[in-house]
Amino acid sequence: MTDVTAAGPHVAAAMNLPDILPPVRHRRGVTGFILRRPTIALGLGLLLTMTFIAFAAPFLGTVDPTALAPAKRLRAPSDVYWFGTDAFGRDIYSRVMFGARVSLAVGFSVALLASAAGLFIGLLSGYVRALDGLIMRIMDGMMSIPPILLAVALMALTRASVQNVILAIALGEVPRVARLVRSVVLTIREQPYVDAARASGSTIGSIILRHILPNTLAPLTVQATYICGSAIIVESILSFIGAGTPPITPSWGNIMADGRTLWQVKPYIIFFPAMFLSLTVLAVNLLGDGLRDALDPRLAKKL
Amino acid sequence: MLRFIVKRVLATIPVMAFVALFVFSLLYIAPGDPAAVIAGDQASPQDIERIRLSLGLDRPFLVRFLEWAGQILQGNLGTSMFTGLPVTELIQQRIEPTLSLMIVTLTFAILMAVPIGVLAAWKAGSALDRLFMAFTVLGFSLPVFVAGYILAYIFALQLDWLPSQGYTPLAQGLWPWFENLILPAIALGFVYIALIARTTRAAMLEVLSQDYVRTARAKGMGESDILFLHALKNAAVPIVTVIGIGVALLIGGAVVTESVFAIPGLGRLTIDAILRRDYPLIQGIVLMFSMVYVLVNLAVDLIYMFVDPRIRY
Numbered sequence: 001m002t003d004v005t006a007a008g009p010h011v012a013a014a015m016n017l018p019d020i021l022p023p024v025r026h027r028r029g030v031t032g033f034i035l036r037r038p039t040i041a042l043g044l045g046l047l048l049t050m051t052f053i054a055f056a057a058p059f060l061g062t063v064d065p066t067a068l069a070p071a072k073r074l075r076a077p078s079d080v081y082w083f084g085t086d087a088f089g090r091d092i093y094s095r096v097m098f099g100a101r102v103s104l105a106v107g108f109s110v111a112l113l114a115s116a117a118g119l120f121i122g123l124l125s126g127y128v129r130a131l132d133g134l135i136m137r138i139m140d141g142m143m144s145i146p147p148i149l150l151a152v153a154l155m156a157l158t159r160a161s162v163q164n165v166i167l168a169i170a171l172g173e174v175p176r177v178a179r180l181v182r183s184v185v186l187t188i189r190e191q192p193y194v195d196a197a198r199a200s201g202s203t204i205g206s207i208i209l210r211h212i213l214p215n216t217l218a219p220l221t222v223q224a225t226y227i228c229g230s231a232i233i234v235e236s237i238l239s240f241i242g243a244g245t246p247p248i249t250p251s252w253g254n255i256m257a258d259g260r261t262l263w264q265v266k267p268y269i270i271f272f273p274a275m276f277l278s279l280t281v282l283a284v285n286l287l288g289d290g291l292r293d294a295l296d297p298r299l300a301k302k303l
Numbered sequence: 304m305l306r307f308i309v310k311r312v313l314a315t316i317p318v319m320a321f322v323a324l325f326v327f328s329l330l331y332i333a334p335g336d337p338a339a340v341i342a343g344d345q346a347s348p349q350d351i352e353r354i355r356l357s358l359g360l361d362r363p364f365l366v367r368f369l370e371w372a373g374q375i376l377q378g379n380l381g382t383s384m385f386t387g388l389p390v391t392e393l394i395q396q397r398i399e400p401t402l403s404l405m406i407v408t409l410t411f412a413i414l415m416a417v418p419i420g421v422l423a424a425w426k427a428g429s430a431l432d433r434l435f436m437a438f439t440v441l442g443f444s445l446p447v448f449v450a451g452y453i454l455a456y457i458f459a460l461q462l463d464w465l466p467s468q469g470y471t472p473l474a475q476g477l478w479p480w481f482e483n484l485i486l487p488a489i490a491l492g493f494v495y496i497a498l499i500a501r502t503t504r505a506a507m508l509e510v511l512s513q514d515y516v517r518t519a520r521a522k523g524m525g526e527s528d529i530l531f532l533h534a535l536k537n538a539a540v541p542i543v544t545v546i547g548i549g550v551a552l553l554i555g556g557a558v559v560t561e562s563v564f565a566i567p568g569l570g571r572l573t574i575d576a577i578l579r580r581d582y583p584l585i586q587g588i589v590l591m592f593s594m595v596y597v598l599v600n601l602a603v604d605l606i607y608m609f610v611d612p613r614i615r616y
Contacts, residue, residue: 141321145593148555153329153589156577233446237559240448243577267456274449282444289440
């Protein structure tokens with residue numbers, strides 16, 4: 001446009017346009033979707049890097065992350081011990097690399113588990129009106145226990161293991177997902193097209209599958225991403241205060257717990273796991289923000 | 304008005320009852336035999352059986368729950384298995400530092416977050432707005448203990464401006480008390496500020512697009528009056544809600560913050576209770592914090608009625 005006006009009233013200039021402006025290649029598909037959104041690209045990139053670290057941990061120049069070597073304890077970061085060694089002589093670099101496994105496994109599992117359970121309860125509550133009151137009161141009750149305390153209480157009861165940590169954190173997130181799904185169900189089920197579907201003989205099952213579920217998918221994906229981020233934080237907090245994964249497991253929270261008493265003299269023990277932990281959660285949150293903006297443009301303007 | 308307040312207060316009773324039932328069930332299904340723990344390693348099976356009978360552990364679930372609930376209503380949270388002291392006494396000893404930390408954090412967070420949110424909404428889309436919003440993403444991503452260690456490292460260890468450890472009771476002077484709480488409160492406040500600032504911005508954006516704001520501008524009202532008198536007042540409900548919900552973050556975060564800054568509060572008590580598997584104490588702490596959370600949100604709902612007279616329950 002500007003080129004045409006700059007060329008003056010001569011229409012002939014417009015004919016040269018194809019020569020001046022190279023054709024724009026529109027990127028479509030998943031790649032284009034991601035590339036047009038820098039927060040998603042950055043978040044996804046960081047998260048994929050962490051996932052790679054988690055999978056490839058044994059091949060990244062690491063040694064046994066649980067191997068004790070009292071003679072080599074508390075070495076500062078050097079070219080042999082990239083991140084130094086802790087009070088038991090364990091290599092912090094190896095522990096941090098293997099720690100990515102625990103954090104990501106907990107984050108993804110909690111997000112999946114809480115979403116699936118919340119989706120089921122939300123659908124049930126939104127569709128079976130007789131159960132709605134009871135279910136929502138139970139959810140209110142569960143939500144009135146602060147999630148970290150709930151997880152702490154559950155972990156105090158059970159043996160420390162990654163599975164138990166996942167269950168303990170997921171339980172606190174279920175009511176939030178259920179509420180979200182229920183609110184979507186309550187809105188969608190009153191829509192004229194759902195009435196039409198019902199009138200034309202669709203069963204409840206097919207209405208849920210074809211109309212309700214697709215509408216819950218966008219908000220549920222965004223919510224699941226945020227749950228993943230907060231689950232990674234809660235896991236590290238649980239491990240840090242000694243109520244999380246078994247102390248021998250190299251998780252970022254455990255490494256920081258080991259460095260707690262020494263942090264004023266040996267801050268590097270805490271620094272490296274803290275950095276990886278924060279970067280991972282940042283990646284997940286960026287991804288969540290990007291997905292929210294992309295999937296719900298109305299909300300994007302508001303938040 | 305009174306009728307609505309009473310109605311809302313009564314509505315918290317089933318929630319509290321659920322919390323009590325849940326917390327009790329947790330300990331009911333707890334592995335390990337409390338009688339065996341109390342009796343110690345050298346006890347004979349007869350000793351354990353005697354202790355079990357004296358504690359009433361052989362009676363059915365419902366009987367024990369009702370008795371336990373009755374005790375709680377009388378303010379008795381049981382006895383700590385490890386120290387032998389009443390749980391209420393242990394909580395009382397440790398409550399001041401935790402309460403101080405939470406109140407200072409709450410005040411600090413609101414004073415920071417609301418102006419940030421208002422400014423971001425006022426200058427929506429500007430570089431300032433983007434800067435503030437980037438800050439909130441960081442706030443959500445920085446775990447509270449990471450923030451704590453970074454602050455302690457810079458301001459206590461390197462610059463030596465503030466103490467990095469410990470707590471001074473308020474009775475020993477305002478400044479010594481406050482000085483010890485500055486760094487923990489900032490660390491704990493990060494995520495809370497992010498949460499409140501985002502909600503404030505969203506609520507303000509909604510209000511600023513309303514007709515009455517345009518009218519206020521048209522009649523020549525100053526921008527600050529529009530923002531803080533008209534808009535903020537109308538945006539208050541979601542902001543107050545999120546402040547109430549965020550108290551859960553504060554409670555969970557306080558446990559960790561106290562551990563980073565060596566504050567002898569309820570957080571330390573919680574961690575000790577977990578490490579020693581002192582179930583009555585864990586039960587008491589979880590119950591107390593949950594009740595606080597329920598009451599805070601009750602207060603929030605009551606505040607609504609004053610902020611927005613249209614709201615009635």
